[in-house]
Amino acid sequence: MIKAGIVGGTGYTGVELLRLLSMHPQVDIHVITSRSEAGKPVAELFPNLSSHIDINFTSPDPAALSTCDIVFFATPNGTAMQTTRDLLEAGVRVIDLAADFRIKDVMEWQQWYGMEHQCPDLVDEAVYGLPEINRELIRNARLVANPGCYPTAVLLGFLPLIESGLVDSARLIADCKSGASGAGRTASLGNLICEVSENFKAYGVAGHRHLPEIRQGLQSVAGIPVGLTFVPHLTPMIRGIHATLYATQLEGEVNLQSIYEERYADEPCVEILKPGAHPETRSVRGSNMCRIAVHKPQQQDTIVVLSVIDNLVKGAAGQAVQNMNLMFGLDETLGIDAVALMP
Amino acid sequence: MIKAGIVGGTGYTGVELLRLLSMHPQVDIHVITSRSEAGKPVAELFPNLSSHIDINFTSPDPAALSTCDIVFFATPNGTAMQTTRDLLEAGVRVIDLAADFRIKDVMEWQQWYGMEHQCPDLVDEAVYGLPEINRELIRNARLVANPGCYPTAVLLGFLPLIESGLVDSARLIADCKSGASGAGRTASLGNLICEVSENFKAYGVAGHRHLPEIRQGLQSVAGIPVGLTFVPHLTPMIRGIHATLYATQLEGEVNLQSIYEERYADEPCVEILKPGAHPETRSVRGSNMCRIAVHKPQQQDTIVVLSVIDNLVKGAAGQAVQNMNLMFGLDETLGIDAVALMP
Amino acid sequence: MIKAGIVGGTGYTGVELLRLLSMHPQVDIHVITSRSEAGKPVAELFPNLSSHIDINFTSPDPAALSTCDIVFFATPNGTAMQTTRDLLEAGVRVIDLAADFRIKDVMEWQQWYGMEHQCPDLVDEAVYGLPEINRELIRNARLVANPGCYPTAVLLGFLPLIESGLVDSARLIADCKSGASGAGRTASLGNLICEVSENFKAYGVAGHRHLPEIRQGLQSVAGIPVGLTFVPHLTPMIRGIHATLYATQLEGEVNLQSIYEERYADEPCVEILKPGAHPETRSVRGSNMCRIAVHKPQQQDTIVVLSVIDNLVKGAAGQAVQNMNLMFGLDETLGIDAVALMP
């Protein structure tokens, strides 16, 4: 059994990680820390875990965490970088579900996140945990930077186009819609049901922290700078991201459907829909799948890709477990292959 | 492996049964029938089942069903009674998720359901599939009448009070709120999102088919006629039933909390909350649990019981699997012990 | 034109009051105060008011308020009682939308609200602003205590039964369901869309502040102490209260429908539905109507009353305008007779 620790398990990413790990046949949840909830039974905060998890939140304690095989950080940005080095030196593997190790260009990271990085060298070492790109690196990684939710949906949707050099990478558009759980379990006016329900809006059009992360991912594949316009929207639901991607095709005679099907033929967590289909976010609710359809409407040269994930699963906790499975040589989908809840 | 057949798997109860059975380690889904969808892959209708179920809907065929160990009817009322006798005679066990075998008084059934019953003798034989009352009978049953969703929530909530003779059973009130999935996957004006969302209403106050079912269950325990007022409401959400139950206490000095805790101490699918708690429907979303709290507000003699279930799981498909587990000598919660999806 | 002032207009009650007053043909919104938003244009905080209201929030200033004909307090409990005396002495009439002047028994108020009352004599003077009971008193009032949302729905539903002495007033039950806007525009974990949406729960079963208010209203009509069990629930929508009321009929031969129709025959803001009907909360969304249906299911002696309002209109801001209209001799429904928004 893998001894797992979770730092900061009181958010939506945390409770989803607890849900998945508590049902994982090879994991023992050894310690879960929370400054604010220390001493409280986990199942008191999250009654869905009642009779599934029988431990209490504890104060963050480096000694306890060092006895784990793996530690997940489900913390705000800037937290994991404080203690990751000590854990790695103690032989613990680390997966950060926040953004501390996602951006290789530390200066750019510091601009977008507004703080100084504590361990730039670990940024170098960290593997960006998108298995569909970095599977082999993840297997051997000590430190994995778990991708953001938008980046997961957008990168998986764009990858086959960029890898094949089929489209004008100077003018990519990602129009993304997210459920409200992406904003986290923090009391804020903007996430009240009376503010979000029966409402739809864009936000962060001027610039969103996931923009440099997506751009970095696309550029690493394209090998050249890409031009990306990224517009996130808040949609009145709890879970789910729908990315609608637009790219201009450079030349005419290709079978887009085949390119997508072949690219993901062996991927256990990506499914390419039949031609003409429209994936629904609910079809992946609670599951680790990314479902993608590719369209070329009205014989024009604009390609439209539709990509859906559950932001808390493939966009966060599920992908973290997928990465853990790879790091420990387990079956990649162990514990994350449940059927989506529909309706 | 248990060879399972499903008749009429295209409704919400059907897809939920498919979700649970496809993940059940001891079940092989052998045949699933649907007149309207015959020939179509199950995963095409329900994309959440893609890569989990690889069979097609077929036309109802008695021969194919007779080769099953168990057949589930997830059909409209009046369907199961047409073919249950043949299946039983072929040695197949049957669980009807509709109402054909729930009401022992056939005349009363005929009044509420507006049709003639085809096999009153099987009504006699059928076991009402609420394990918390009839566990031993279910183990040996050939034919199980799976309880309705409202009756499950209300009976589990009232049972300890009625069994202990603590309350005036002539004046019980069940004020129940259900998500819209209880109305089924049928195109109807009343269930459009624009009609249900941002709206709350009672319905069927004059009389609802679950009234005689609940009354029968209460009377079987009380041993005397009971007076019950049952008011169902439609609440703007997909899954979940919340029953708020009112009863007048007959005498003063009892420990209600202990009575509830002791009654359900060994029940794997019922959890009694701590004093003062309020169960949330989302805490059982996708799970087979019933969570109950008992209150006695303001030192008055009115007892208030709060009882929540997922209407599609403990209120339908999950309870059917629980019954199947009992009938086949399996662990009672096998395949239905997943953590609820929250948020 | 009536010069109106609003103290604390940044909550949901405040913005609703602004919506109604800005369209009222006889009202000039003279001043609106908010400590936190002073200096900001109202339309910046509430873009729906853009091009309808052109003033800024200002810091609370007694002098400015004293120049008004009427001041509405849309503030937290305990605020209005600080400055009401000064306003009254300056000849300003006051409507408090909070609870400061609702409970005549000051000791009881202090227990439920956890603070000392600053002006018990004004509590004596204040008129409880339910026009269907106190119309004439309201016309001549200097100070009106605008009723709570639950009390409005429950009192209007129970009144005809209590006034006619038809039911056992020792055992009344009010099972109420409210949309989330009742909880106000305050950032709190419990009101996040991810906590409220797709969820249903009771709260405050042990005791809710609207209990003594409802009980007082019932007792003032009954002339004797009443026994009331009040259970509020949070339903996943923004606006609307649905009260389901239960009472035991004392004698058999009455025409309930007529009693209700006659009681409210001349009431402009109460509509009695036809026999057998079920009012929907959306049918009063944005309107000042209370719609009521009365049932007596299954020939039992339990009467069931269904009563719906928009908690922000008839349950708060609309009723305040109705009271203002009465106080200033205007047509009672002036400015609050718009059609409900449906769907």
Place this chain on the structure above:
Amino acid sequence: MIKAGIVGGTGYTGVELLRLLSMHPQVDIHVITSRSEAGKPVAELFPNLSSHIDINFTSPDPAALSTCDIVFFATPNGTAMQTTRDLLEAGVRVIDLAADFRIKDVMEWQQWYGMEHQCPDLVDEAVYGLPEINRELIRNARLVANPGCYPTAVLLGFLPLIESGLVDSARLIADCKSGASGAGRTASLGNLICEVSENFKAYGVAGHRHLPEIRQGLQSVAGIPVGLTFVPHLTPMIRGIHATLYATQLEGEVNLQSIYEERYADEPCVEILKPGAHPETRSVRGSNMCRIAVHKPQQQDTIVVLSVIDNLVKGAAGQAVQNMNLMFGLDETLGIDAVALMP
């Protein structure tokens, strides 16, 4: 008073038209027809209209309609063209809220709508009822083709860019999100709350009937063929359209904000937000406003325009009333200037 007739008032567009016309000070609703509901009081079908409208649905009757000053068709496509000629000849003015007269190219119309047009000459005469383009033509029109909901939001958003020749009109993208009321009040599986709620999806990516309508509108302004990719999405709410528009700027030094502000400076139903703002659909719920923000993120050459309307008001019934006001020389916003309902 204008005598108004409504043909087919049982859908969501119809009830919204009834809501607006019933509060319009210069309109008398003279006749409202519905084959299916003939004889039933309007307020029975739509209880929000109770005490506001006191007439019954009647069977469609040309004679009764000919006595009106104006007839609105809130019917399925293909209905208005059957009787419009007779009405016009009787001196009645006509506004069709469906698509019969929107597309000038009758062949194209017949392809997209799959039926033969009954009166191509009237298509020539009909004025496309977008006041922000065709105000003067509308004033004198006998027959107005009321624009579709998506076209209204998209055209108003793109107009300033196209009119100024600022962008590459060969590669325009309109990523649009609509609430479910756009799909109408028809019982269909796809619009059940259990299918739409907690879900997000694109639809009609291959081709949607509003595509040729939007393209025609853009081309009429651009004077040259335009290339448009239009992707509609269904978002889990009742009302509201959010159009996110993308265009490539041709040259660098312009003040986009000023261009938008100037273009709409005198428009009573269009509001340009401050730089950096994000309009919310709820800010126009129930109102006839279109609210627009223009962005140019990250100093790239992709312009992003955000445009929101209430699909039932500015996208249908409200715009029809705006057109009627123009046709009858009334103040353009008479009866449609209510404050949006928020929250």
